[in-house]
Amino acid sequence: MIATEDQARAYVAGLCDPPAMERLDLLIRALAEENERQNLVARATLPSVWLRHIADSAQLLEYVPRETGPWLDLGSGAGLPGLVIAAMRPDWPVVLVESRRKRIAWLERMRDELALEHCRIEGARLENVDSAPVGVISARAFAPLARILTLSSRFSTSETLWLLPKGRSAAQELQELPKGQRSLFHVEQSRTDPASGIIVGRLAGRKRP
Numbered sequence: 001m002i003a004t005e006d007q008a009r010a011y012v013a014g015l016c017d018p019p020a021m022e023r024l025d026l027l028i029r030a031l032a033e034e035n036e037r038q039n040l041v042a043r044a045t046l047p048s049v050w051l052r053h054i055a056d057s058a059q060l061l062e063y064v065p066r067e068t069g070p071w072l073d074l075g076s077g078a079g080l081p082g083l084v085i086a087a088m089r090p091d092w093p094v095v096l097v098e099s100r101r102k103r104i105a106w107l108e109r110m111r112d113e114l115a116l117e118h119c120r121i122e123g124a125r126l127e128n129v130d131s132a133p134v135g136v137i138s139a140r141a142f143a144p145l146a147r148i149l150t151l152s153s154r155f156s157t158s159e160t161l162w163l164l165p166k167g168r169s170a171a172q173e174l175q176e177l178p179k180g181q182r183s184l185f186h187v188e189q190s191r192t193d194p195a196s197g198i199i200v201g202r203l204a205g206r207k208r209p
Ligand SMILES: C[S@@+](CC[C@H](N)C(=O)[O-])C[C@H]1O[C@@H](n2cnc3c(N)ncnc32)[C@H](O)[C@@H]1O
Pocket: 040, 074, 075, 076, 077, 078, 079, 080, 081, 097, 098, 099, 100, 103, 124, 125, 126, 127, 139, 140, 141, 142
């Protein structure tokens, strides 16, 4: 389990190269500044930003050993986990969906400052984003599991990997799914919080067109 800021930074450094760590350092500095203008993350979490936000996001890469098609991050907000993934894997196509105007502006600015050419911001409600098959769907603190699946299944094929950090409600939310869907997912323990879970799985049936 990763428990301290030093451990979190070392863990993330093990998952990316030194230029990516420089991008993350820049992102963290900008996040602290921008958080004075808009509430991107809870202020109390900033002293443990590596643990609570960066490593918490970066751990999703352990489930994605190589690029498998666009990574779609729903309700990116501050850029968690999507912008962190894009900063660590700048060659991968990453799409950040966010509907709030100030957050869209923040994500666009960071995409430009970090020179993330393969990162695209969809500044719209997810419901209005055109369907296209993706390799990974992530969503942190976006919506209840059943609603995420209802809103986002149109982006998924049988090969799409769903990575849904769910905090302490992971097992409960999974239990509430209809049995057929429930069996497609399981809960992995978060590396940054022993009580938190990440719902991981693939939907059956739809082949990539
Ligand atoms: C609670 S925040 C979580 C942000 C980020 N994922 C994190 O973990 O810090 C949820 C975000 O989803 C965005 N959002 C909510 N509903 C949305 C929708 N239908 N389409 C696009 N974005 C949406 C909100 O504007 C907000 O920034």
